Every structure is written in C-alpha cells, then in structure tokens.
Amino acid sequence: MNSNFKMLAKTLYGFEPILAKELRNLGAGHVKEGVRNVTFEGDTGFLYKANLNLRTALRILRPLATFKVFNEKQLYRQVHQIDWPSIFDIDKTFAIDTTMHSEIFKNSMFVSLKAKDALVDRFRKEVRKRPNVNSHDPDLRINIHLQENNCTVSLDSSGHSLHQRGYRIATNIAPINEVLAAGLLLMSGWDGRTHFLDPMCGSGTFMIEAAMIACNIPANVNRESFAFQHWLDFDETLYHKIIAASLNRTREFHYKILGYDKAPSAVRKAQENIESANLSEYIAVERKDFFTTEKTVEGKLHMVFNPPYGERLNIEMEKFYKKLGDTLKQGYANTDAWLVTANLEALKHVGLRPSRKIKVFNGQLESRLVRYEMYEGSKKGKFKSS
Incomplete structure (x- = not known):
C-alpha cells in the first residue's frame, strides 16, 4: 500500500x-x-x-x-x-x-x-x-x-467535513465556516509575522485559525476521528507517525493575536473555543466596541474580520460601515485591514478605496474579501489603492 x-x-x-x-x-x-x-x-x-x-x-x-x-x-x-x-x-x-x-x-x-x-x-x-x-x-x-x-x-477518507475541526464547543450567530476562515486568512497573506486583530470576533474562528497558521499547527489535530480509520487497511502505527511528524513541524509565534467583541456572550464563547483548541497562550479576547478603539500594538497590524451585513443582525448598514471606515482612518495606522461581506452596497459607505476585492462565497451568499491598506506616520488615516 x-x-x-x-x-x-x-x-x-x-x-x-x-x-x-x-x-x-x-x-x-x-x-x-x-x-x-x-x-x-x-x-x-x-x-x-x-x-x-x-x-x-x-x-x-x-x-x-x-x-x-x-x-x-x-x-x-x-x-x-x-x-x-x-x-x-x-x-x-x-x-x-x-x-x-x-x-x-x-x-x-x-x-x-x-x-x-x-x-x-x-x-x-x-x-x-x-x-x-x-x-x-x-x-x-x-x-x-x-x-x-x-x-x-x-x-x-474524511468522514465528517474537514471544516469540523473539533475545537468549536460554543457557537455564536452564524459562525464562519472554519475552512472558509482559514482560506480567507491565507488569501489575505497572513503568515504569522505580524500582530493580528479580529475586531468583531464572534466565537473566535478567525483568531483560532490565525494562531494555527502562525504556529503551523495541523488544522485537524483536534478531531476525534477520520473515516479512513474504519478501513481494513488502516495502518495505526503509520498514522501516529504522521501525527508526530506533523506536530514536529510546529513553530513559535512571537506576536499578539487579539479579538474584540462588544457582546459578553461572544467573548465567553470565543474564550471557550480558544481553550478547547489549546491556544490560550497565543490569543487574548476583550469585550470592546471596535468603534471606540484604536491600535494598541507597535509595528504592523494584520486585521481580518467578518462584520454583520444584514443577513445575521439588524443594523443600520450605511451608518455602521461609515463608522467602520472612520475607525480605521482615525485609529489604525500601519494596518492591513481585510473584511468579508455579502453586502456589496454597504462597502460604498466605508469611505476608503479598497486595494483588493476578491469574490468568495460565504455559504450560498456571494461575498467580497476586501483589503484596505492604512498608512502610518504623516499619512495616518489615508489609504492606498492599487
């Protein structure tokens, strides 16, 4: 074999x-x-x-x-x-x-x-x-x-879909699929070489996947089983060798992964999932309203998040997305901000010109992964376009 x-x-x-x-x-x-x-x-x-x-x-x-x-x-x-x-x-x-x-x-x-x-x-x-x-x-x-x-x-060979990583024990409203989250992070160029922030973190999926990428932790190491373990030719010794070799390729991460959410229940769920994934030493979650925050880390910040877009929460879309753009301009210099949304109309109210727009699907919803590049220093609050 x-x-x-x-x-x-x-x-x-x-x-x-x-x-x-x-x-x-x-x-x-x-x-x-x-x-x-x-x-x-x-x-x-x-x-x-x-x-x-x-x-x-x-x-x-x-x-x-x-x-x-x-x-x-x-x-x-x-x-x-x-x-x-x-x-x-x-x-x-x-x-x-x-x-x-x-x-x-x-x-x-x-x-x-x-x-x-x-x-x-x-x-x-x-x-x-x-x-x-x-x-x-x-x-x-x-x-x-x-x-x-x-x-x-x-x-x-997988059995249950591989998005079911095994670490998520608590969910929020419409949590993002783990495979989708990991793919969006990789599309955004996340490699674990800067600080990371999810300012609307929900149940914590982006932060957990970001930490696993940064530390090169096998994506499905927390799963209980795969279908191939029920095959007659399953080689248990080989399987455990593969697990050990994969874990041997993990690496240290020397930056911060932060998450904010204004809902206490979301913060609690995110912390439970982070603990379940054994990543508490890498990720910190705080109860904060993103619109009242500013950048707290030195150097480059990589931001990826999934803001509400009407399908999940009833919000004033135009006002919400304008505040989102204002917060980035006023408080987040030297930041690569990526967001994914299915509300393409709402993007017009951010007030920043994206340097990238990538077509993706969140479930059945056609969406865009959008990048806003925020300058630092004298150009604080300005943005870069491609």
Whole structure:
C-alpha cells in the first residue's frame, strides 16, 4: 500500500489555488486544480497527512473505480465488481452520496440506492451477511460522481467535513465556516509575522485559525476521528507517525493575536473555543466596541474580520460601515485591514478605496474579501489603492 494513487480534495469556490499550494507544500505529486476541487497523488501516509494538515480542504476522496455507464444494470454490475469485503468490515455502517450531472440518470437518490444494492449483494455473496446503512453518522462514506456517462466511485477518507475541526464547543450567530476562515486568512497573506486583530470576533474562528497558521499547527489535530480509520487497511502505527511528524513541524509565534467583541456572550464563547483548541497562550479576547478603539500594538497590524451585513443582525448598514471606515482612518495606522461581506452596497459607505476585492462565497451568499491598506506616520488615516 506504499505506492502512490490518485486522490481528490474538495474545497470552496475560489480556494482551488490555495489548496493546490497547500498540497504542493505538503509534498503531493501531480497537483491539478479543478472546479471546487484539486486532484493529486500520494501514498497511504500522505492520505493521512492531507486529512490532518490541509486547512482549505472540505474532504478527501480516494477513487476506487472509474467506468462508463449507460443504464442502471451497468451501474449495478460495475459497483458489484468492486471488492467491498476487502475494503471494510461487515460490522461497519456505510452511506452512499451521489453528485451528478447526467441526462441518463435523473435522480441521485436512485443512483445511491442502486449502488447500495450492488454493494450489499457483493457482501452477501462473499460473507453471507450484509453491512447496515447509516445515513446520518456512518463509519464509511462512499461517494459516487456521475458526469454524463462517466462514473467514479470513491471512498471518502474524511468522514465528517474537514471544516469540523473539533475545537468549536460554543457557537455564536452564524459562525464562519472554519475552512472558509482559514482560506480567507491565507488569501489575505497572513503568515504569522505580524500582530493580528479580529475586531468583531464572534466565537473566535478567525483568531483560532490565525494562531494555527502562525504556529503551523495541523488544522485537524483536534478531531476525534477520520473515516479512513474504519478501513481494513488502516495502518495505526503509520498514522501516529504522521501525527508526530506533523506536530514536529510546529513553530513559535512571537506576536499578539487579539479579538474584540462588544457582546459578553461572544467573548465567553470565543474564550471557550480558544481553550478547547489549546491556544490560550497565543490569543487574548476583550469585550470592546471596535468603534471606540484604536491600535494598541507597535509595528504592523494584520486585521481580518467578518462584520454583520444584514443577513445575521439588524443594523443600520450605511451608518455602521461609515463608522467602520472612520475607525480605521482615525485609529489604525500601519494596518492591513481585510473584511468579508455579502453586502456589496454597504462597502460604498466605508469611505476608503479598497486595494483588493476578491469574490468568495460565504455559504450560498456571494461575498467580497476586501483589503484596505492604512498608512502610518504623516499619512495616518489615508489609504492606498492599487
């Protein structure tokens, strides 16, 4: 099982180049960007390492078989030919997810059921028993992807989406997805070489992901499990070696990571999550209204935040975004300020010209990641445009 094989990592819109870079940095071979995915090659140890370390992957699939299908009988026959009893044990539960763009098959649920029948029948033929389906929390997830008549059957090595890092025990209103937060931080150029501030920190996701990037802590080290641990070929010794090697690559961080929120409940939740992630020594959270603050650290400040934009909180949008711009101008010299918002109209009221605007999606909401560069010294309060 030490030979290389093809894998596919799923990601969010626009994150493909970041994920490809992450994969290359980890040592993946034949990295190729797709649409909301990146394909690559590696061995079993690399599959474990990718699940543990990748910040911008949602899940990692290992293709088992690729074939052409023109009807349901062919689909059944091809799935039945896969040696399922050599992949997982009879006492493990499974679920099959289908994504499709096909004129031949109209219903993804039908495809999943047909594939389930084929898998179960293969078990009955080989071992006289069948494994059970668990659609909510299966030990094993199987992915079927149909593009017209091209079908790929894959094992989902991650199980639960990799945005479920395992550290978040308390949530605020509409907390930002951890993979989205990590990707936005990497897009902003955050590398842990300056001070960091999230002035509207909510439950603390940006701060936690920023600390993990700064210290090079594996993104999913706090997770309890991955689906590949239920595979028959799971190598526990190798897995623990990969964890140890990944943790050995952590580094010290010599700056401050700060978070403000004016809601006491948000501050409390952020502190709980930070403690759960074992990052209390790197992150400080204070109850403050950003609009009454100014920069408290020397040198460059990197700011990333997710202000309210009407979907989550009822606020006077025009007034709010104007105050946001005023606060940056008056109190935050020598700061790179990045914000993500789905309210594109509200950005017009900030009163600063952004030097970058990047299209991203926050869930289903088309959003913009926007950068405002604040000068220091005599140019305090001015801004730089590209």
